[in-house]
Amino acid sequence: xxxxxxxxxxxxxxxxxxxxxEAKTVTLPNLTxxxxxxRAAGMDGPVKADLGLGDDGIQLSYTLGGWSLITLRQYGAVxxxxxxxxxxxxxxxDDTGEVxxxxxxxxxxxxxxxxxxxxxxxxxxxxxxxxxxxxxxTVDGEVLIEIDLLNFVFIVDGTxxxxxxxxxxxx
Numbered sequence: 001x002x003x004x005x006x007x008x009x010x011x012x013x014x015x016x017x018x019x020x021x022e023a024k025t026v027t028l029p030n031l032t033x034x035x036x037x038x039r040a041a042g043m044d045g046p047v048k049a050d051l052g053l054g055d056d057g058i059q060l061s062y063t064l065g066g067w068s069l070i071t072l073r074q075y076g077a078v079x080x081x082x083x084x085x086x087x088x089x090x091x092x093x094d095d096t097g098e099v100x101x102x103x104x105x106x107x108x109x110x111x112x113x114x115x116x117x118x119x120x121x122x123x124x125x126x127x128x129x130x131x132x133x134x135x136x137x138t139v140d141g142e143v144l145i146e147i148d149l150l151n152f153v154f155i156v157d158g159t160x161x162x163x164x165x166x167x168x169x170x171x
Contacts, residue, residue: 005091005100012062013086014070019062024125026062026087028104029135030054031145053154058132058147060085060106063125071128074110081107081133081150100140108132 012023032054037046062085064071074083089102114127135147146155152171154162 003093003095005093005098007089007102008092008099010087010089013088014068015074015084017070019064019068022064022066022068024063024065027060028087029058029060029106029132030056031058031135032056053147053149058106058108058135058149059111059129060087060104060108060132061127061129062087063127065123065125067124068126068128071110071113071126075113077109080109083107083109083130085130101138103136103138105134105136105138106130106132107134 010023010026012019012026034051034054035048036051038049039046077083085106085108087102087104090099091102092099108130110128111131112127112129114129116125116127118124133149135145136143137145143155144157146153148154152162152166153160
């Protein structure tokens, strides 16, 4: 019997600035594909054709306790990849004690800053949602997934699935 690796500790960095002691939660991006059903003569059922990244794109959101002036100063960033964020997590198996490092690096811009409720004597939280053009997932130093929308790159487990497409269209 094996137990799953569970997140034990984490931190998030915004443009290299640590949110240690401020970050409460991080919602890592969902990875989705846009699939369209196709059924033609001689097929007993549909096959879903892969049309690329899902229409909702890549989003990371996080909640900070207190006020984050770094984030506020980045609101309205002109460049689509203008805000670099890095999540670092430490996961551990409770049966073996094995510890792994998980890192998610994204670049994008803040789509929403939710200031939440302001009540005297109560905790203050801000939730930030960042729409991303770049995503990289690394586990124990091994890059598992890298998506760079602006440069037409999609790497999974070391294979660039768009490499031949780039060549075919002269990129």
